[in-house]
Each structure stands twice: as C-alpha cells, then as structure tokens.
Amino acid sequence: MSGSLVIAGLGPGAEAMVTPEVRAALEQASDVIGYIPYVARIAPREGLRLHPSDNRVETERARHALQLASEGAQVVVVSSGDPGVFAMAAAVFEAAEQGPRAWLDLDIRVLPGISAxxxxxxxxxxxxxxxxxxxxxxxxxxxxxxxxxxxxxxxxxxxxxxxxxxxxxxxxxxxxxxxxxxxxxxxxxxxxxxxxxxxxxxxxxxxxxxxxxxxxxxxxxxxxxxxxxxxxxxxxxxxxxxxx
Amino acid sequence: MSGSLVIAGLGPGAEAMVTPEVRAALEQASDVIGYIPYVARIAPREGLRLHPSDNRVETERARHALQLASEGAQVVVVSSGDPGVFAMAAAVFEAAEQGPRAWLDLDIRVLPGISAxxxxxxxxxxxxxxxxxxxxxxxxxxxxxxxxxxxxxxxxxxxxxxxxxxxxxxxxxxxxxxxxxxxxxxxxxxxxxxxxxxxxxxxxxxxxxxxxxxxxxxxxxxxxxxxxxxxxxxxxxxxxxxxx
Structure with missing residues (x-):
C-alpha cells in the first residue's frame, strides 16, 4: 500500500464539529502527527502511532509527516480549526517544496475544518x-x-x-x-x-x-x-x- | 415544547463535510427553511416540513423562520458553506431586531459550517x-x-x-x-x-x-x-x- 498524507482540521474543540471526512481519515490512519493538545484529542487504538510534538516545531513536524508518508505510512497531520488558516497545511507545502522532489508527488489531501x-x-x-x-x-x-x-x-x-x-x-x-x-x-x-x-x-x-x-x-x-x-x-x- | 431556531451551515456541497451537530439539528427539525438548492439537500421524512424559497428573499425567509419558531416549531434555516459568511445568520438577526421583541429572546443557535x-x-x-x-x-x-x-x-x-x-x-x-x-x-x-x-x-x-x-x-x-x-x-x- 502506498503512503498518503492527510492534513486535517479538528475544528475548535467540540467533537460534534469534526466533519465525517476527517473522522474517516483518522480511522484509516497509521500515524497521527501534531501539536500535543491536538493529538491528545485522538483516541488511541491498536495499529495507530501517535506523534505529539511541541509548539513552534511546525517545519520539523511537516518533514516528519512527509518522510513517514514517503515510506508508506497513512499519515494524518492534525490541526485545530481549519488546517489552512495559520496552521499546518502551509507548513507541509513549504517542507514539501524544499524537500526531495518525490514529496510533492505524494498522495496529499487537505481536509478543511471549522475555523475558530x-x-x-x-x-x-x-x-x-x-x-x-x-x-x-x-x-x-x-x-x-x-x-x-x-x-x-x-x-x-x-x-x-x-x-x-x-x-x-x-x-x-x-x-x-x-x-x-x-x-x-x-x-x-x-x-x-x-x-x-x-x-x-x-x-x-x-x-x-x-x-x-x-x-x-x-x-x-x-x-x-x-x-x-x-x-x-x-x-x-x-x-x-x-x-x- | 417551546420553539427553537437553528441557523445551520451545510458546507460547500459534499455530505462528508456536514458536521455532526448540523446533522443532529436536522434530525430534530420540524421545519427546514432555505434557498431552493440547499433545501433540496435535505432528505424528506415524516413530520418534516420543507420550505424552499427563491434567491433574494432572505429577509422574508428570516421572518418566516422566526415566526414559525415563535409558534413552537423546531426550525432549521439552512445555508450553504458557513451561515455567518454572506449567508442567512445576519439576515435572521436583522429580522429579529426589527420584529417583535420576543423574537430576540427565542432559543436561537448558529451552527458553523465549512465555508466555500x-x-x-x-x-x-x-x-x-x-x-x-x-x-x-x-x-x-x-x-x-x-x-x-x-x-x-x-x-x-x-x-x-x-x-x-x-x-x-x-x-x-x-x-x-x-x-x-x-x-x-x-x-x-x-x-x-x-x-x-x-x-x-x-x-x-x-x-x-x-x-x-x-x-x-x-x-x-x-x-x-x-x-x-x-x-x-x-x-x-x-x-x-x-x-x-
């Protein structure tokens, strides 16, 4: 199975604001990557690796996600709110552009969320x-x-x-x-x-x-x-x- | 049962982008009001009245929704995208402010959606x-x-x-x-x-x-x-x- 990278918005906090497509992506994930409090919102399950990381390491986190996806993992990067608004989506594309050319050709999807x-x-x-x-x-x-x-x-x-x-x-x-x-x-x-x-x-x-x-x-x-x-x-x- | 008015965002089109809280509100509704193509997205069921209306009648639509809620109905006004962005939420508050004082005291909730x-x-x-x-x-x-x-x-x-x-x-x-x-x-x-x-x-x-x-x-x-x-x-x- 080839790898994929989903950049998903969890919304502002209420679980009732998480869209079904984000929920489905999380159910398919092998790896979830994000800032500590956002990863803490993801229920652990067998076969799912959680990778919480600190604030202000967006670039390293983006590279880690791209690397795992390029190795075949089903990666979901979680952001609060919408991932395209002052969040991880831009960081992932920056890292993809600066990394190995194959990173831009990965199966990448951005799933919007309810912005704060x-x-x-x-x-x-x-x-x-x-x-x-x-x-x-x-x-x-x-x-x-x-x-x-x-x-x-x-x-x-x-x-x-x-x-x-x-x-x-x-x-x-x-x-x-x-x-x-x-x-x-x-x-x-x-x-x-x-x-x-x-x-x-x-x-x-x-x-x-x-x-x-x-x-x-x-x-x-x-x-x-x-x-x-x-x-x-x-x-x-x-x-x-x-x-x- | 006293009436309520929910102003809900259906997102840009995909059903997988409709939040669970919007879905739940639609399941509780007695009346769904909105522009024709948005109401067309709502599955008919027994006990649910659908009120599709034409474009450019936002004020009349808002008054209709407030009137029904004041009579005890469970009303959902549907917008595409987010209801607060160039959509029905502002129209409802305008109509509520200009209408009978009781309208502003109704049980009103705005449920955000994925904006276009x-x-x-x-x-x-x-x-x-x-x-x-x-x-x-x-x-x-x-x-x-x-x-x-x-x-x-x-x-x-x-x-x-x-x-x-x-x-x-x-x-x-x-x-x-x-x-x-x-x-x-x-x-x-x-x-x-x-x-x-x-x-x-x-x-x-x-x-x-x-x-x-x-x-x-x-x-x-x-x-x-x-x-x-x-x-x-x-x-x-x-x-x-x-x-x-």
Whole structure:
C-alpha cells in the first residue's frame, strides 16, 4: 500500500464539529502527527502511532509527516480549526517544496475544518456577516510593523477583523499595542468580541466597546473579533448587517 | 415544547463535510427553511416540513423562520458553506431586531459550517496560509465603489483575498471590472485561483497568472482567491508561505 498524507482540521474543540471526512481519515490512519493538545484529542487504538510534538516545531513536524508518508505510512497531520488558516497545511507545502522532489508527488489531501473565527462568530451571533479579514497577531513569522500596517488598512477598509493568536506569554505587550492602535483608529465606541475556548465547556464570550477593552481580556486560547463601523448588538447577539 | 431556531451551515456541497451537530439539528427539525438548492439537500421524512424559497428573499425567509419558531416549531434555516459568511445568520438577526421583541429572546443557535473559501483553499493546497480577507462581490447590498475601494486596500495590505459571488447573470460586467483593477494593482504575474463547485463531482480548479485571467473563468458557482505577493505554486499545489 502506498503512503498518503492527510492534513486535517479538528475544528475548535467540540467533537460534534469534526466533519465525517476527517473522522474517516483518522480511522484509516497509521500515524497521527501534531501539536500535543491536538493529538491528545485522538483516541488511541491498536495499529495507530501517535506523534505529539511541541509548539513552534511546525517545519520539523511537516518533514516528519512527509518522510513517514514517503515510506508508506497513512499519515494524518492534525490541526485545530481549519488546517489552512495559520496552521499546518502551509507548513507541509513549504517542507514539501524544499524537500526531495518525490514529496510533492505524494498522495496529499487537505481536509478543511471549522475555523475558530467561524465558531466564535456563531457563538456570538453573526459578526462576520459582511466583508472581513483575518490577521495572525503572532510576530514569530513576520515583523510587528507589518501587523500594525495591516490593522490600519483593515480599519480603513471597514472590514470586520478576526485576530488569531492575540496574546502569548512570550509577547504580552504586543496585543496591548495592537489594541491601542485599534482604539486610536476605530474610535472608543467600536465593538470588540473576546471569545475564549470556543465550543468547549470553558467557552467564554465578552463583547465590549473599545474604550472598555483591556489587553488582559485575551489570552492564548482567545480569538478576538473587532467589528466594523456597522457591527451592532441586538439583545444578547452581536452581528454585522448585510447592508452598508 | 417551546420553539427553537437553528441557523445551520451545510458546507460547500459534499455530505462528508456536514458536521455532526448540523446533522443532529436536522434530525430534530420540524421545519427546514432555505434557498431552493440547499433545501433540496435535505432528505424528506415524516413530520418534516420543507420550505424552499427563491434567491433574494432572505429577509422574508428570516421572518418566516422566526415566526414559525415563535409558534413552537423546531426550525432549521439552512445555508450553504458557513451561515455567518454572506449567508442567512445576519439576515435572521436583522429580522429579529426589527420584529417583535420576543423574537430576540427565542432559543436561537448558529451552527458553523465549512465555508466555500476553506474548501476551495484545501482543494488547491493552502493559499490562505497567511493573513487574508473575504469580500462579497455582489453589489445587491452595497455600492460597487465600496467594493473597488476594499479590493484596492486588500491588495495594499498584501492580504490573500477570497471573492464570494464573483459573477452572476444579472451583473456580468462587474467581475470584469474587478479583475481589471486587480491586474492594475497587483500586477500581471500575481496568481489567482478559480474554484468551481468545490467538493462536488463537478469540482474544477484553475490557477493562472492575472495576465491570463478572464472574466469568463468565474460563474455563479465559483469562488475566486487572489494570492498575495508571496503566494506560489509548488508542483500541483498553490500555497502561501507562513513567513513574509
């Protein structure tokens, strides 16, 4: 049997959000590779090797997956959310392009998952109901100056903006800087959603005006959505009308 | 039994991309409401009323759903893709806010789905692997001038950009205009993906440089993704590296 490599999205946390095609791929797998907490979601069974690895080793993990698939294994690389959004799919194609030519010819499939921003939006109402963008606030892979520039242009375009990886222990001050920039450019009354551990029993949602937003409202498990100028509250719901 | 209203995403087309929580909601439903081709995806069964309706009647459809739920029905409004992305969730909250106060207090849940842009990206590789935005090219609900402005700012920010509803019979010339603007601002070599009927047996993917892109490459069933300056091809894959 020749090897294969599936890059699968597990969704934001709830098992009821894992698609049947991802579930089927996991049932066929000989090897599951991913960041420790995502691999921890996979039930062990005979004949399945689990390869949990630490954060920030995406390239090594991608090479390992490609190597195993090239040796004949049925490999599934698991990401949380959607694997194409600030996750493992791009890392695998980078590694495949830089590795032996045969790696690009492997049987590779990407299986989409429910991305954190859609689960957060759904829990809060429909804040992404109009044109929107998604920005990764981690500056591990890009300069913070580019992040500032993108925030400014997103506000100028009046996009709703979803922020992934807003805050980590390694860079606590940057989200404060990003938030100050938003307050400056979008004004004190603009609504912002802090969504934490979406779809899990620990889920917390909080909607505030920018003037009341504090950096501590976000942590490593948070997804933050800054509304457009039209985003509004109705009862307990946050939504962005379809009309401008 | 008191009524409830679920706004559910059916994903882009493949049944294997429908999440278990959406499937469970459909099994509990007394009434399913939506655009004709989406309701056609729901298997009839005893005790289930299907309410297919035409395109462009989103507000009437939302009111109908809220009314039925307020009368005690278990209503599921179905959208393709994710219901929060250019789909029914925002329409329901608009109608709920404008309707009787009791409508906002109904038991409402939004269940996310696999959005067309993530399914298209997954089929092509990982073009959304870096910061990105999503723009609805339909000008039914916003002026085309705003669309032009957002395209220009998205290219200035070097976002990857997903375009929903690029082209319809009613407005064939606008996508040509949008494409000309992209060619002007992003240059002739920038890569663009035309993805049609993603995840269905009719799926077609085509990646070309902007200089070779033609308006006719998109139709009503297409999702178009314009790469950032970093988006590249590797073998048969299209992806955007995580680093800038």
């Amino acid at each position: 921003m859609f689960a957060a939006a759904a829990a809060a109402g429909a804040p992404l109901g109009h044109d929107f963008c998604a920005i990764n606030l981690s500056d591990n892979l890009k300069p913070f100056e580019l992040i500032r520039r993108r925030i400014a242009l997103a506000i100028e375009a009046d996009f709703v903006t979803a922020f992934y990886n807003p805050r980590s222990l390694a860079r606590p001050h940057q989200f404060a800087e990003a938030l100050a920039l938003m307050q400056d450019l979008a004004g004190p009354e603009r609504l912002i959603l802090f969504a934490r551990a979406v779809s899990t029993p620990q889920q917390q949602l909080r909607v505030v005006a920018l003037k009341d937003a504090r950096p501590e409202m976000a942590d490593m498990r948070s997804l933050v959505i800054l509304g457009s100028s039209r985003t509004r509250e109705a009862g307990r719901w946050l939504y962005t009308p379809r009309r401008v | 842009m993530f399914a298209a990206a997954a089929a092509a590789g990982a073009p959304l692997g870096h910061d990105f935005c999503a723009i609805n090219l339909s000008d039914n609900l916003k002026p085309f001038e705003l669309i032009r402005r957002r395209i220009a700012l998205a290219i200035e920010a070097d976002f990857v950009t997903a375009f929903y509803n690029p082209r319809s019979l009613a407005r064939p010339h606008q996508f040509a205009e949008a494409l000309a603007l992209m060619q002007d601002l992003a240059g002739p070599e920038r890569l663009i993906l035309f993805a049609r009927a993603v995840s269905t047996p009719q799926q077609q993917l085509r990646v070309v440089a902007l200089k070779d892109a033609r308006p006719e490459m998109a139709d009503m069933r297409s999702l178009v993704i314009l790469g950032s300056s970093r988006t590249r091809e590797a073998g048969r894959w299209l992806y955007t590296p995580r680093r800038v």
